[in-house]
Amino acid sequence: MSLFVRRQLPIAIVSITAILVMADYFFRIAATGPIVRDLQNWGIILSAFALGFGAVNLFIVHTRHISKQTSNQWPYSIWLLFMVALFAGVGVFIGPTSTQYMWIYNASYFALSATLYSSTGFYIASGCYRALRARNVQSVILLVVGGIALLRNAPMLAAGYPILIDIDGWVNSVPTTSAQRGIMIGAALGAIALGVRTMIGRETGFLGRRTEAER
């Protein structure tokens, strides 16, 4: 009974929910429509609850650093938790589009997010010089195609040498699209297999760690 409730029942819920959602789409059964619309609402609510996991994990990790006074870390942990509280407090109690929230958002989060996202450009630039080597057929193909695309992406060169646009157009529409399509079909097959395995209980990663009885 215990194993049924803790393991089989969640798997059954996955299967029933998935079948309902698919049945509504493929068979347009009148009875399933309102149920699936409610399910979609519930999915949004549960996803919203799940957004808090990041903050909880950070809280656990960084309070540990603070209590242990981890050297060279604990002052940053205090600052981090302060920022969590500041954003959460201003956003929840004053409003996420209030002047105050937009101020702290633009002063810190937006600038840092944009900067950190773009900083890998430096590593790519360095890697292009130090690591990209034409050592074998595959790397030669990568470099040749990449080089053509690089030159085409420079607007000045594309305007001055229109042949680059034509060559890049061919690379774009033949080898790139076809290879990506092959990858997509393979990935779709894998996703279908994974979905079916999840529904029949063969894929149980989402159950998390096992209970004593399951071990």
Add this chain to the structure above:
Amino acid sequence: MSSLWKKLEDVPREVLYGLFLLAFIIPMLSPFGLPIPISADVRKWFATIDALPAGSTIMIDMGYSAGGEPELGPYAVAVTHHIFKKGKLKSIYMATSIDGVQLWETLMAEVKPEQYGAKYGTDYVHLGYMAGTETAMAKVGTGPMPSTDYKGNSIAQMPVMEGIKDATSFKLLICYTTGGDQSEGWVRQWVTPYKTPYLSCVLALMIPTMLPYYRAGQIVSLVSGATAGQYELLNKIPARGIKSADVISICHILIFAFVVLGNIAYYARKASEGSRKGG
């Protein structure tokens, strides 16, 4: 000689970063006014919006994160100018990205829709951020629409929401996104069941993964945010996009030179080491 090639091969990364930074700063301090060709995809995007009949409603997903704003923001600004300038179109915004509402506020502050006579609630509305990505897309597709806007105000009486019940109420879907979940999710949840025409603006690095959908006719036009300058030219409203064109040109030429030089140094060193051992 091989030590010279070795030194050239092992140029410190700080030097490379410095050269890379210079490639940005020099054209920014002294713009060259280099030409920009307009691609067929950007023209198609522009023509699709231009061809919309008066009274059409567009669903626009602010699906990009703050990290992608420098690339996608200028394109979104240019398109928003176009939509409001054309007039008589209704825009319903939503956000599948958690930054979508704040970025929309920034977008509207830059576009200033009131200069085109556009009014919130009459010509455009923002439904807010909806968690769950594809679940949110499916919910909005099947209807009913959320009952409040991003500030929690009821949208039931807003003229812009008149007649809007599900995906079939929209003539066009636009998505600006930094995530494959969003760009591909819309194909699965709106294009496949409802055949909604879909314009997708993604990061340049996502273009290859989206190409199969584009070539299969599931996306009307697929562009990257880096083509914002081209859209601004079509719109005749120069802004951030055009400013980046010179920098993009110079940086790409520099990176190409890096690749060539790095390989020359590598092979020259190997050749001189080989001849030293043989000789």
Add this chain to the structure above:
Amino acid sequence: MREKLQRGRGKEVEEMAVDLASVIQIWLAALFTIWAYSFAFRDNAFFKFAEHTFVGAAAGHNIVYAVDNVRRYGWDPLSKGATLYAVIFLLGLVLYTRYHKKYFWLSRFPLAIMVGIGVGLSLRAIVTAEFIAQIQSTAGMKVVGVDSFTAFNNLLFIVIVLAVVYYFVFTFPVLHGGSRGAISTFARWAMMAAFGYSFANALLSRITMIFGRLDYVMNTWLPLPGAILALPLALILLIYSMIPAKKRPWPK
């Protein structure tokens, strides 16, 4: 078709009502930008500060929209009489039992609903969007009745799609052995071409993003009073903080 737009040199002159709050905001955003980029050179205390600021802000931002969505899509219907939503509220809270040593298995129930919805939504559309539509599009490519260049391109396209799909069939290892390995090799070459194209596009993305930030620093921050003096000072402090603690006089 190509069009050319001549742009004059120099900065745009923009009338801006610059109040103190905006000035401080711009200063903070610019300093955070410089500190965040400094990691490319060396790890340092300013970068760590910026990094922790970002992580905390992101987590806080997530909480804000978690509360917003729960209120708009959960609490509002519940307060209007949809009592079943009370169950979903409870399930949402039960998600956090994941952290409990003994009762973590309770979190499997709300997770099962989320996984079930996700599986159902993606399975129902993947078959059509990423399988049938792609195969139809490939099968519809003409190799006869068109000019030879188009025919060659289409044939090459079809061959590459088939080869790449073949490459990813790992269930039967015999498919990749012997002379059949040539198909896998050809598929790898095609994928390398795709990855080369992706690499160039990734670079374009990053360059555009870096430009956006540098444009902000140079054209929004530097014109502010004092910024042009603060920039070299900030850079000196950054370089100093990059010196290993043992080698610098203070702080250790």
